[in-house]
Amino acid sequence: MSDTLDAAPAPAADPPAARGIRAGLRPLLVRLHFHVGLFVGPFILVAAVTGLIYTITPQLDQLLYRDALTVPAATTAVDLRTQVAAAAAAVPDGTLTSIRPAATPTATTRVGFDSPGVAEDDARTAFVDPHTGQVRAVLDTFGEWLPTRAWIDTLHRNLHLGEVGRVYSELAASWLWVLAVSGLVLWVVRRRRRSRLRRTLLPEASARGRARVRSWHGSVGLWAAIGMLGLSATGLTWSQFAGTNVSALRTALDWTTPSVSAELPAASVPAPTGEAAERVLAAARAAGMTDPVAITPPEEAGQAWTVAQVQRSWPLKQDSMAVDPSSGTVLETIRYADWPVAAKLAEIGISAHMGILFGVANQLLLIALALGIIVVVVWGYRMWWLRRPTRSGATAPGGTERPGVAAVAVVGLAAVVLGVFLPVLGASLLLFLLGDALWQEYRRSRAS
Structure with a gap:
């Protein structure tokens, strides 16, 4: 019992x-x-x-494009409008698409243009010495990737075979x-x-x-x-x-990366490109935005400029602001801390996939x-x-046993x-x- x-x-x-x-x-x-x-x-x-x-392309960039990326440190600097003007003179047939001010004393300012002969989604970028206003190089770039990194990135994505290659x-x-x-x-x-x-x-x-x-x-x-x-x-x-x-x-689930509105007040008046860029950058920094940032002009006249942080290493900096170029008024701010969780995870995962989230350790x-x-x-x-x-x-893999219906x-x-x-x-x-x-x-x- x-x-x-x-x-x-x-x-x-x-x-x-x-x-x-x-x-x-x-x-x-x-x-x-x-x-x-x-x-x-x-x-x-x-x-x-x-x-x-x-994974080794960041080091390749520094090796191959050192003159374009770095300058001697100096205590003097020229204003952003002068740097943009110098870049525009180096790419006379281009339409301004982005500005990335130098984030450190030894870095160059990148000014991107949509220019004839440039591949779709690429930009012709002028690299400007922020201390002298001189253009050090003009290169075709894909986003922030320089030519070698962009070529390797395309090789990894589609073997340079276009949409057909993406199937691989x-x-x-x-x-x-x-x-x-x-x-x-x-x-x-x-x-x-x-x-x-x-x-x-x-x-x-x-x-x-x-x-x-x-x-x-x-x-x-x-x-x-x-x-x-x-x-x-x-x-x-x-x-x-x-x-x-x-x-x-x-x-559908509202997990997308949020973006600021481009709508401007009715009273806003256009401003010259160089002056507008300098004004929106000063407004964003006064509102607490820290480097590195990218400044994007509007796609159409009568829209706001955008200033967004572009640091994808840890800790990520991805705040963005819409700024009135005529008055320097910050119209809207979206903080990375307020992104949906799924959008944050996607950004973190993609940065890790690219080897930039934790720097050399990630590589x-x-x-x-x-x-x-x-x-x-x-x-x-x-x-x-x-x-x-x-x-x-x-013997065949799985042996002679047949899988059940x-x-x-x-x-x-x-x-x-x-x-x-x-x-x-x-x-x-x-x-x-x-x-x-x-x-x-x-x-x-x-x-x-």
Whole structure:
């Protein structure tokens, strides 16, 4: 009697249907991780290599464009209107689009123009010595990126193939998190069954052959998994199809980055460009805005000028103000502290993805992550080579067990749902399920 009372209750068994789905899901998950990794691996490898190169672009900028970026420190300075006038003379056919006053005594002022012959979304930028008013260089820039960094950035995003090339990076970003999660599940479950915590976290030094490669592949992938998820999520915000859906979702949920109104009082009168720039900068600084800032003239006559902080390193400075250029009155202020949480997280995540959130520490972390992704992909191909179909005794990934119909249906439904928000992922996942089903049927017919 006491034995009956003291005995721990037996755990409830999973329903047969749940056990069937789980049992049928594992071989499908193994093949998904293996075959998708085999075909998507090159895209991820290219993204990792180009991303690795991108992480060192701040140092490349300083090395290649030192004369444009830096000047000797001095106690004298010319006013902003003089600097803008000098820049306009250096780009006589340009229309002013932005001004970034020197944030430090050894930095130059950047004055950007929309000019004939400049690529779409680029600017022709004059770099002006704030102490002398002399133009030190004129370069084509993309946002704040100088030519080399802009070229590498485009290489990373679309391989310089335009909109068609963006599919490559979206495919890599879409599948990176799937491969990270599926690999993590397979690795942890495999090690948990063998009660090998240390060998889960660290590679097996004593292993040989394919087991050794798999040990390094799994352990490094485990440590890099969180970083892969972060890169995938932030990378998708820039993507061609998923990025559009992300923007629409943020708009619907009011998670977008807020912006100041460009509306001016009826009594406002136009002011000369140089004078207006100096006046709006003085007004913003008097209202508490600190460097670094970017000044943006209105796109149309009769609108306010905008002054916005542009520091994307920690702590972020992203306050913005709308200023009347004729009177210097601050019309509206939006503080970064008042941004929606989702907008803040997006800004932080993107800055971390670009390696500028924590400076050199952020760069080193991205370098380690990129190298980790590269070696994980290479080890994945090494395992395939050791298990290649033409090798004697080789077995197919997932063994001979066929995935259950219920498991395929669950994954197929997930592909349809994901396809609504992540079209490239959903479409390629459906193609995988179709291809895997045809391959399994082909193997079954040959065996019979």
